[in-house]
Amino acid sequence: MAVKGRDIALRAASAAVLAPAAVAATWIGGVWFLGLIVAASVVLAFEWGAMSAPRAPRLIGGAVSLAVVAAVVSAYFGAMSVAFVMLVFGAAGAALFARSRGQQAVDAAYGVLYLGWPSVLLIWLRDVDSTVGLHWTALVFAVTWSADILAYLAGSTFGGPKLWPSYSPNKTWSGFIGGIVAGAIAGAAMTAWFDMGPLTVFWGAFLGLAAALATMGGDLWESGLKRRFGVKDAGNTIPGHGGLLDRVDGLMFAVVVVAAGRLLVVLLERGVS
Structure with missing residues (x-):
């Protein structure tokens, strides 16, 4: 437990440094x-x-x-x-x-x-x-970070059966469920908070769920790549997290889902007008 506690503390410290920079750059655009x-x-x-x-x-x-x-x-x-x-x-x-x-x-x-x-x-x-783009980008980050953090915390706390041992032996079903639930809640919350056009809270939750699933899929995919190349981490860029790729693997898949949702909304708005 002490080792795990130090691991969480190191992860939190790294996130406290990097997350504000990413948020600021996203906000300014x-x-x-x-x-x-x-x-x-x-x-x-x-x-x-x-x-x-x-x-x-x-x-x-x-x-x-x-x-x-x-x-x-x-x-x-x-x-x-x-x-x-x-x-x-x-x-x-x-x-x-x-x-x-x-x-x-x-x-x-x-x-x-x-x-x-x-x-x-x-x-x-x-x-x-400039404004709507900020809202959609914030949704991507909120869903991805929520899914990633809650998956880690739920998996570490509850443990249980492994999700896919041959690809990622540390991933559990409890972490997977925690991640997708967190993603759906984050999607609904961001839709309720920001102006997302015709995207309702219900569809925001659905998009968050889909993006959270993509986040989990991206994490598993990168785990498979690391096993193929015979490495434990993609690098050591971020203390406590490994490489940057280890942190954004889920985001890279989630943004595809959210961009597809944004494109659909744009097409719907053009059809209405």
Whole structure:
């Protein structure tokens, strides 16, 4: 219990430093949010390089980083189609570069798409509208953080049967249930608090539930990737948490679900008008 208590304290201390910076950049938006996503993308890319290409981590990390940042900047300036094209060509370019360095081309290409797709969607979600975009981005963070924190606390407190031992031996069903319930509550609360257009509290809860499920799925997916590459953590960037990828793996999946919900609302609003 003492070791677990120290682990929770270290996690809380790291979150107390990083979360306010992320919240502030999200609140301000504009180039500050762009800077947050670019910085995170670079860190994630180099973690991916170290994890997937240990013989050339900096070279592969740099190639993946270049492709992802180019797509993110394009999305920031409103060229979403260009951003998606850059992701495709960036993945191909990273694959060719990795192959020339004797590394796995598929891993480099996948790294660009795995990291780039949610980064581009976060830019679109935040800057599609200065106020409404903030609300939707806040919903993503609230649902993801609530699901992640409550899953950890419920699993640590109640324990019980393992969720998927072959992929992630520490995950439990109690943590899974706690996470999705927390996500649904967070989605409903954010919808009640913010102006989300035609999104009602009920549908906010449903979207929160779906995003929480995606958060759990993203966590399991990254656990599978780490087992494939034979590493315990994606890195040691954040004390008590491992790498940044270990903290945002669920967010990367959840943002896809929330962006799909936002797109549906936009289409509904256009249909009504």
